Amino acid sequence: MSNKTTVILAAMMGLGLAGTAMAEITKPECVAPAKPGGGFDLTCRVVQTGMEAMLPRALEVTFMPGGIGAVAFNEFNTSRTDDPNALVAFSTGSILNLLVGKYGEYSLDDARWLAGAGVDYGAVIVKADSPFQTLADLMAAMSADPTSVVLGAGGSVGSQDWMKAALIAKAAGADPKAMRYAAFDGGGEALAGLLGGAIQVYTGDMAEMAAHLDGSLRILAALSEERLPAPYAEVPTAKEQGVDAVWPIMRGYYLGKNVSDADYATWVAMFTTAHADAGFQKVQAEKGLFPLPLAGAAFDAAVRAQADTLKTLAVEAGLMPAN
């Protein structure tokens, strides 16, 4: 309980710093730009449960599906540009869609990137009876003949799921355009494709592997900087196997671009407090996310850094013009 009190106190101090803006956040809302039940819903639930104690009233989760997030981005650039109450959930996939123009003529400057909800990392997965014992085996096979291995993931060409496969191909010295890749409708179907033998390598995410650590699959590499905590501690990273492939999938929130600095600062202060709070971290872990304790300017920088990586890959693949 004392823990909770500290959080509240800290949050109140955070609000105090932001001065008059406190009155502005009266009806907190988290917009999940998708239908209920998906990843964005989950992102919103993190702040709903994890920050319950700090918010003036219970945060409401609303859904704004349509156009893989484009409808929400558009809404917050036309009619709700300065709504201080509404967080919008986004992920690395949204940044990519924004960059390649799927959201229309918008850029990274058309939202205020607020704070991280958590992060997941890419994973290179094969079946337990696969001939590929290590990432090096896969790399050798792919550099010898990129068409000898069928990769697959839960997204179309140009999606962030595909980019993980492209990253592996590139690391093996192969042209991503020359590899063999099957696009599935979501991670579940891709996983079924792997288990059923339709594809040989699945470039998925670490968190979804929690249910599959029983021995039916082998995770060749985690695409994180360092080894992840248990139950994934046994999984080697690509880096330690000498392959320079890191793929974080960020989940976070943005605000409309005309939200005042004061309101932005208020939210940043709340998130900074939350990121250090054990309760928030517990919720994060429950939703299958690893910590991403970034808010405000630091988070904005992380979003832009990732955007650069995405852009490089997309330009190389011919998915967007170079400038």
Added chain:
Amino acid sequence: MSDRIFAAALGIIVLIYGWIALNTIKAPFQYDPLGPESWPQLLALVMLICLALLLWRPDAAGFDLTQPSALRLLAMLGLLIGYALLFKPLGFILATFAFAALNSRMLGASWRGALAFGFGMGVGGYVISAGLLDLNLPDGPLPGF
């Protein structure tokens, strides 16, 4: 005759669809031999053949739509579009009240019945949907749950 008009009108749409499929849909690169354009092209082709057959041998006897029916339908369409337009800005309760009252009045309910029905649908619908089932409905200017 109505079949022929329909076939011709749809034919124009399908030609545009086919033109788009032939000219503008193209992937920067693809892993399957068909690409995003082949399937729509095939569909356009099949559709054009079917429409040609329908033009050649139509079957509907006639399109009997009397003027009063047509007017009623247009009024219904107008009401629905209005309802859709106002659904979010006015909120569920007010928009539904207006729509339900006007629509039932148009279809022959008494004014009193129509107003009571509108009130019941607006308020009752909101209480059941937003209150009991916790669905997201727009509040509009009224305070919600």
Added chain:
Amino acid sequence: MTEVFSGLATGFSVALQPFNLMLVLFGCFFGTLIGALPGIGPINGVAILLPIAYSLGFPPESALILLAGIYYGAEYGGRISSILLNVPGDAGAVMTTLDGNPMARNGQAGKALSLSALASFIGGTVAVVLMTAFGPLLAQFGVGFQPSDYVALMIFAFATLASLVGANPIKTLIGAVLGLMLATIGVDSNTGVMRFTFGVPDLLSGIDFLVVVIGLFGMAELFHLVEQQARGAVKSIPVDRTFVSWADILYVRWTLVRASLIGFIVGVLPGTGASVASAVSYGVERRMAAPDDKMFGQGDRRGLAAPEAANNASAGGAMVPMLTLGIPGSGTTAILLGALLMFNITPGPQLFSQHPEIAWGLIASMYIGNVALLVINLPMVGLFARLLTIPQHYLTPLIAILAFIGIYTIVGNPFDLYMIIALGCMGWLLRKLDFSLAPVILGFVLGALFEDNLRRALSISGGDWGILLSTWESYLLYALSMGVVIGPWWRGRPRRRGEGAADKA
């Protein structure tokens, strides 16, 4: 096998606790209410009510039991509007309208509703029994189903549905191609290229299946009602007190068996669900019937029982890969998977050993949910049937309002309200010109699955078309497709059967 029985015993001891039992009943009741809204089927019902279940702070098994109840309730709730109003409640209910609504209009609403409840019960029960007995085995089969096999399955589905041809085969084909064309709108799922979106962000992820169903069926029905009324052609339907009889059940017994099996198998496959299951089973029934059997589409009991049994069986089938392998095979199971994860339970092979009370409790609550549904709904059939006695001038706006609530609360995008109106106009026009709407919907569902899987298979093979004929599953399905096309034609030649006449009894 002893494992299964001891497991079931554990499950029932959990599910039959008075509190949990109450939750199932409560869930079924609310599920039925929410499912009766057009557009809100089991997927959305569960997704919407999931956070509430979570926030109530129940132990995980109780929360899951509540969800199972909601799930079954919503599944059944969707039938009410399909049968009574000709407005399908959700994806799986489209085929139900084909014969269910004519039955209601022939004054047999009560019979249609109760038969549908029974067929759902039987389909659901068959699925749960099969799942209990053969779950892990079947999961392997489902997962082993390759993209090329899905292509064969879609061909089979199209072949069975060739039976939907109405008076004019060309018009049926036009309808189907129209559905296929609608399905191509949006981002292509293989290459990520935008197709026919015209820069409208709302179209990027394609037209939602529910929008098409509610628009083409629900809104078109609305315009149809208004037009009928303008001509004074609306006939009032007397309150009917019909109810399903033993003769009805006996009449559809083989239909129920076939449909339950088809539904279950289709459900086990990840990627196909209630809509494909109900369409295939309806098509098969129609193909099995004598060629001169003209009852289908006019209120045939088999035409109602088949899709109802199949879509409930597919719901059970979809649980198999989810529980045993942790792979969600359908939208609903993806949400149930999410629910399990929320409670820190990871489904998969170890679920049954680590959390037997949850795995078996869920299975037991499916048995109970099936029974609860029957118990709750059979007595209410008469009440629902009275819906038809609501005067037209109230019923028409009621349909519109329900459709708006359904679409808005799920899709949350005012754009889709315009879409259903536009599709409604299209549906009205097509109906007016004697087109049947079912092929449009089926084209829409099957087309996307067909194209995606075909191109997925070809990406895997690197462009080699030989992959389409590489497994025994695909050979079998192609053979069956030939069978359903040629069979009835061949059988219809030499002799006639008298069943058509006996039907009307």
